[in-house]
Amino acid sequence: MRRTAIRGGLVITATEEIEADVLVEDDAIAAIAAPGVARDWTADAVLDATGHYVIPGGVDAHTHMEMPFGGTYAADTFETGTRAAAWGGTTTIIDFAIQPVGRTLREGVEAWHARADDNCAIDYGFHGILSDVGDGVLKEMDALVAEGITSFKMFMAYPGVFYSDDGQILRAMQQAADNGALIMMHAENGIAIDVLVRQALDAGHTDPVYHGRVRHPLLEAEATHRAIQLSKVAGSPLYVVHVSATEAVAEITRARHEGFTVFGETCPQYLFLTVDELAAPGFEGAKYVCSTPLRPAEHQASLWRALRTDDLSVVSTDHCPFCFADQKELGRDDFSKIPNGIPGVENRLDLLHDAVVAGRISRRRWVELVSTSPARMFGLHPRKGTIAPGADADIVIYDPGFEQVLSAETHHMNVDYNAYEGRKITGRVRTVLSRGEVILHDGEYHGRPGRGRFLRRESCGYLS
Numbered sequence: 001m002r003r004t005a006i007r008g009g010l011v012i013t014a015t016e017e018i019e020a021d022v023l024v025e026d027d028a029i030a031a032i033a034a035p036g037v038a039r040d041w042t043a044d045a046v047l048d049a050t051g052h053y054v055i056p057g058g059v060d061a062h063t064h065m066e067m068p069f070g071g072t073y074a075a076d077t078f079e080t081g082t083r084a085a086a087w088g089g090t091t092t093i094i095d096f097a098i099q100p101v102g103r104t105l106r107e108g109v110e111a112w113h114a115r116a117d118d119n120c121a122i123d124y125g126f127h128g129i130l131s132d133v134g135d136g137v138l139k140e141m142d143a144l145v146a147e148g149i150t151s152f153k154m155f156m157a158y159p160g161v162f163y164s165d166d167g168q169i170l171r172a173m174q175q176a177a178d179n180g181a182l183i184m185m186h187a188e189n190g191i192a193i194d195v196l197v198r199q200a201l202d203a204g205h206t207d208p209v210y211h212g213r214v215r216h217p218l219l220e221a222e223a224t225h226r227a228i229q230l231s232k233v234a235g236s237p238l239y240v241v242h243v244s245a246t247e248a249v250a251e252i253t254r255a256r257h258e259g260f261t262v263f264g265e266t267c268p269q270y271l272f273l274t275v276d277e278l279a280a281p282g283f284e285g286a287k288y289v290c291s292t293p294l295r296p297a298e299h300q301a302s303l304w305r306a307l308r309t310d311d312l313s314v315v316s317t318d319h320c321p322f323c324f325a326d327q328k329e330l331g332r333d334d335f336s337k338i339p340n341g342i343p344g345v346e347n348r349l350d351l352l353h354d355a356v357v358a359g360r361i362s363r364r365r366w367v368e369l370v371s372t373s374p375a376r377m378f379g380l381h382p383r384k385g386t387i388a389p390g391a392d393a394d395i396v397i398y399d400p401g402f403e404q405v406l407s408a409e410t411h412h413m414n415v416d417y418n419a420y421e422g423r424k425i426t427g428r429v430r431t432v433l434s435r436g437e438v439i440l441h442d443g444e445y446h447g448r449p450g451r452g453r454f455l456r457r458e459s460c461g462y463l464s
C-alpha cells in the first residue's frame, strides 16, 4: 500500500475549513486529522501544503471534447482536453455523448467510449444528448441509466440539428421521472431565433455581434419557462444548462421557490465576459460566439446573486473550443455559421477563486460550485466532490496568493486563443492528485492518457 500525507494546509470543503493533514492510502482518502494528531502517520511521500488550500478536485459537468458542430470538431480531444483540465485543477469531467440523428443513443455512447476510453488523464463520465426522441430512444434511456449514464441533454435550440419539439421533451421527461434520470436543457427558443437570424442576414448583418442580438434574453427566458412547465407536467427534475440571462434566472428562482426540483448552471464566460466581446473590431468577436450568448454586463449581477442564493447551483465550463484561425473562420461572412463554443476547462477554478478574492463568493461556496454540487447533482458524491475518508483521493493543493496572467501562450488547451487573454488572476493550482496519483506538481505534469476511468454514475444524487 502506498501512503501519501498532505501536511500543513487549510482543508476546505463545501461545509468546513479546518487546518488539518490528509492521509491518502493508494487511491482513496484514509484519514483527516489535526496536525498534532497526524504527527505519527508514516508515509511514503509527504506533500507540504503550508500556506495553501487543500480542496477536492474540480468536477466539470459540462464539456464537449471532439464535439462535431457546424461542419468541424471541437479542437480538444479527450487526451488534450483532460490534460488541460488537470492543469486547471479539474479531476473529473462529464462530457456529452451525442445520439446521431436517425440513429440509436447506443451508437452515440459507443462512439464516445471509442474517443475517450484510452485517452483521458482524469476520470470521466458521460451524459447522453437526445437528438431524435422516439419509442426506441426512450427505452434506451432506461438501459443507459442502469449503466451509469444518468442524465440526458435536450435542445430547444438548433432546429434541424439537435432540436427537440415540446412533445419529444415531454416524453423524455416522463421517462426520466420513471427511471431516475436528470434532464438537462439547452433553453433557447430555436424556432424564433432562426427567424431573427434569417432577417438579420437578409438585412446584410453578417458580423459576430449579431449572434448576440438575435439570441434575445427573452427567448432564453421563454424556453426556460416552457421547460419548467413541461417538467412540472412530467413530474421530473430539470437542470437548465448555461444560464446567462437575468430573465431566465428569474424563471428558475420562481420554480424553486414554488418547491419544484429545478436547478440552474452557469459558466465563467457569462460571469466574466460580456456582449462587448462579441462586438470586438473585425472578426475578433467570433472567438466569443457561444450559445446561450454573452449578455450585456447588467446580467452578471443576477448571475452572481443567484450563485449566492443557490438559485444557480453549479459553475461548469461548457468547454467547446474552436480555433480562431481555421474553425471560427467558417462563419466569416455569416455569423450563423461560426461554430458555437468557448474554451475554458483549464481556467474555471482560477476564475472562480479570483471571485473569492474579490469578495463575490466565499471559499466554501467556491468549492461547492466547482466540485461538490456538480458531484452531488450528477450522482458522483461522496466518491467525488469532497475531502472525506473513503472518498477518491482527487485533491488539489491550491496556492491562494500566486499571481498569474491567463494567456494562450501558457495554457494547455488545444486552441489558439484564450477567452480571458491578459486577465490577472490571484491563485493557482500547485498540485493535483487524481485517485491518489500526483499528476501535476510545481508546474510539472505527470499524468498520462488512459489513466482516467469511466465513471458509472448513480441516479437521483440530486435528491439526497
Ligand SMILES: NC(=O)NCCC(=O)O
Residues within 6 Å of the ligand: 064, 186, 242, 289, 290, 291, 292, 318, 320, 340, 341, 342
Ligand atoms: N454552448 C455552445 O456554444 N456550444 C456547445 C454546445 C452547447 O452546449 O449548446
Ligand SMILES: [Zn+2]
Residues within 6 Å of the ligand: 186, 241, 242, 291, 292
Ligand atoms: Zn447547450
Ligand SMILES: [Zn+2]
Residues within 6 Å of the ligand: 062, 063, 064, 318, 320
Ligand atoms: Zn454545452
